[in-house]
Amino acid sequence: MQYTSFQPRPRTLLGPGPADVHPRILAAMARPTIGHLDPLFIALMDEIKDLLRYAFRTENRLTMPVSGPGSVGMETCFVNLVEPGDKVVVCINGVFGTRMKENVERIGATAVVVADPWGRAVDPNKLEDALRAHPDAKVVAFVHAETSTGARSDAKTLVEIAHRHDCITIVDAVTALGGCELQVDAWDIDAVYAGSQKCLSCTPGLAPISLNERALERIRSRQARVQSWFMDLNLVMGYWDGSQRRSYHHTAPINALYGLHEALLMLREEGIEQAWARHHRHHLALRAGLEALGLALIVPEGERLPQLNLVSIPEGIDDATVRARLLAEYDLELGAGLGDLAGKVWRIGLMGYSSRPENLMLCLGALGTVLRDLGHGGDIDGALVAAHRQVFG
Amino acid sequence: MQYTSFQPRPRTLLGPGPADVHPRILAAMARPTIGHLDPLFIALMDEIKDLLRYAFRTENRLTMPVSGPGSVGMETCFVNLVEPGDKVVVCINGVFGTRMKENVERIGATAVVVADPWGRAVDPNKLEDALRAHPDAKVVAFVHAETSTGARSDAKTLVEIAHRHDCITIVDAVTALGGCELQVDAWDIDAVYAGSQKCLSCTPGLAPISLNERALERIRSRQARVQSWFMDLNLVMGYWDGSQRRSYHHTAPINALYGLHEALLMLREEGIEQAWARHHRHHLALRAGLEALGLALIVPEGERLPQLNLVSIPEGIDDATVRARLLAEYDLELGAGLGDLAGKVWRIGLMGYSSRPENLMLCLGALGTVLRDLGHGGDIDGALVAAHRQVFG
Structure with a gap:
């Protein structure tokens, strides 16, 4: 075993992500690690939440990065907002809609699929039809920017339809955030998740999420316990929520968060x-x-x-x-x-x-x-x- | 919102982790991000697996870092190895044993608790008694090095007892790995998880795991689907296992893995x-x-x-x-x-x-x-x- 330090060739990353990471962000990640309960780090967490609110165009109090890749952001939204036995309308027009369906089924809930061709946006009429046919549906889930096809769906319209049928919405914005218009509050999206490594140009490994009051109310009124300990937002918020004494949940990925902070700062500087x-x-x-x-x-x-x-x-x-x-x-x-x-x-x-x-x-x-x-x-x-x-x- | 780049004060970290991160590791994390399916990165993944085998003292093929903090390593082991309805003996002598119990219960399995005082090792006699009283138990879980109390349990003996009663073992080695003797193969541990930020001195955010053939066999013979999509090792292995064409599962935290590679390399250099x-x-x-x-x-x-x-x-x-x-x-x-x-x-x-x-x-x-x-x-x-x-x- 004759291994040496890894020296990657500098690549130009023009795939679906990770994108090129700005030198300022790489430099931020190399700063000295401090403790995850250090007052300096707690202050950084508050800045990250504020900067994420800016990026998501939201005032949602529960806006924070989950300590895992975008897939963990997805699963966090589903396991908290969906209970066993629930009916969830999942719009599928690519790989990530399919993954949403997997998430729903692993919770023991039922997925009603609205299928559109790969490479096309989700058809709002089909969603409307599905909700008429399934008046007991509680959640609508769709991908705003399908990473597998490059199609953009009309998130604003889809959310409106969902709300008209008393469903809350889970929106995948992994590829959207920072790269095209996304208005969490103005469009009234209930739960949204994204990734750090695409249009934010940070390294992979963090999943910003934001949930509004309607989503939180749904979590509060759950009958079943959230099946994942790590992703249970009731617990995670004890660490990330500034209103209370911070309680230990897990050890945050400190240096990755330095990088995300710098990436969000650069987004804010650009506008x-x-x-x-x-x-x-x-x-x-x-x-x-x-x-x-x-x-x-x-x-x-x-x-x-x-x-x-x-x-x-x-x-x-x-x-x-x-x-x-x-x-x-x-x-x-x-x-x-x-x-x-x-x-x-x-x-x-x-x-x-x-x-x-x-x-x-x-x-x-x-x-x-x-x-x-x-x-x-x-x-x-x-x-x-x-x-x-x-x-x- | 007048935020600026974060400049942490250099601290000396003598708590329960994160520990101080060596400058070589910080420098590695700042190297240019490349794609998670880049051949150079795939080669790095293979080196990381080899180096982890060295650190864990194992030949287990399934040895890899999970893309999340130690808590995700824990949950990954539990959701893959425990099924709803199973009986699991959990030894509790601190916070992390308690968390194991939470994991068991959220799966819909039953936890039989072997309680020892905080600050003491797990008592092998109590484990033996519990297994005699519960011959239908299938899994024994305990913490090798309790991060909340500083107590070390006799992992070798506990595993022997578990095997004598036909149970497989899940061992928390988050604080153990790299800091005190841990012999995954010699002690015949079936599933073990650790963290990157303690005695490996890497930044937090990755959870090395290793599973032996007995553990894999248990996963293969599961009746119920793994409740977590992200942590389902059947899927994760499609990306991390070198024998097949790498299939996309999630985007690996590239730069964090640069850091882990360097940390493991330094451990190997020291011995x-x-x-x-x-x-x-x-x-x-x-x-x-x-x-x-x-x-x-x-x-x-x-x-x-x-x-x-x-x-x-x-x-x-x-x-x-x-x-x-x-x-x-x-x-x-x-x-x-x-x-x-x-x-x-x-x-x-x-x-x-x-x-x-x-x-x-x-x-x-x-x-x-x-x-x-x-x-x-x-x-x-x-x-x-x-x-x-x-x-x-």
Whole structure:
């Protein structure tokens, strides 16, 4: 066993996340570890909660990062808000809706599926129909920004429909947060979870969540105990809630939280609307470039996420060959397709700190060149010029 | 909201964890983030598994870090190895045994408690009695090194008893791993979990686990689905197990794993027996110093952990005052008592990188001085001399 310190090659991460992490955030994570009950750390926790409220556009008191990846954020929302025997309408238009259904079933609740094609937004009419057919449903769950397909659903409308049928809402905003408009309070979302490693450009491992009073009331009126000790928000809040004496629950991932604080601070410095606009601007530039390369986005205009672009792999081109060459020759990572889309698409993310003009240019130039080598036509010069013009006018 | 980058004061962490993190580990965590399916990262995962096998003294194939704090390691073991309706013997001699019981009950299983006083080891005779009284028990769970009391139980003997009664064993080694002898294979422990932030001196947020073939067989023969999606080892292994194509489960906490790799590498460089010996040597020195200060350890000799020392707070001395002064005047963190021991003890950890002669000296000098100011007698000079002699001869 002759191992040595790990020295990763610096990559450019243009997949579905993790995105490139800003040097300020990496530097923050390397600061000295202090105790998780240190007064200095408790003050940092309060700042993180405030900054998360800014990012989520909410005043929700229960706004905090769960100490685990986005999947733990998801499971935390489900195990607290769903009880055995409940009926939950789950909208599925990709991998993460499917995972929501898994969560519901493992609680011993029933999932009513509203299915839409992968690559399309959730159809509000189908949700309406499902709720009419299942008046005893208590919860509606959907993914705002489907990481597996690049489709954006109309969260505001879906929440309105759910509320009209007396359901509370659980919204997956893992890929949404920081990359496109998300208004937790204005849209009246009841429970939302996200991840640290996408448009916040922090490292993976933390899942910001936010729950409103309606969601908290549902937790308070539960009959069954939450099945997970670690994710039981009644316990977690004893540590994260500033109103009471902090009680020990688990040891928080101190240095990861330093990173999240710095990432949120940078988002605040840029301004959340400005961050949304930046993601949108670079999306338009990428689209212009991809068109010149003869590559098509699979999601219809109007349902596309700016931060995550799914491109059809041209006929006769092997997925793995292209991604391996991009990684080996350009240190550039694009994402592979997931589930039904495996081998058929690339997922090109321009998220957070990755969403920069130079990365656009690298992506179009490198992808165009590798595809040309493999016999695919495409106007590389035109792609670069079109993207550049779109960004700089 | 006028927040700025967080600049923690460098503290000396002599509580129950997190311990001081070595600069090499902090530096590793600040390296550029790469993708969680990058071949370079997959290779790193394999090294981490190997290095964990070294630390755990095991050949278990299923040896890996869970992407969450130690509590998630605990819950992962319980939800995979215990089914609803099972009977589990839980040995409780502190906070973490109590938490094990909570885990058992939230699964819908029955906990049979073997209770021992806080500050004492688990009594093997009581375990034997409980297993005789409950021949239908399937699992025995206990804490090897109780973080709340500083007591070490005889893991080898407890596992032998459990096996004699056809039970598999779940062992909490959160505070044990790296700080005192732990032999997963030689003692035939079936499932063990630990934490990254104690004697490994990494930052908090990861929970190394290891399961043997007997434990895996129990998972394979489950009737009920694992209640947690995130912790279902059948799914997690699809990502962490090298034998198959890695399938996406969740996004691993990349930079935290850089840190764990470096921490394990340093343990390997030092040698695990040497690390155990270092913790023992500094424990003896601390003990000598504390005696000179007139402070008593609450755990009887022979049941004491070297890496975590519980000291009775002298009559008339206020717990919080002393810890606040140590923090404010010396940047020194000692741990408070938990549960029944709150206000009655300090927990002095000499774990991992914190277990150094200079920290011993700081602790004895600072604690002695603050206590003297508060009217408690004690031979500070004698404490320093005794500790120094114990370390350097």
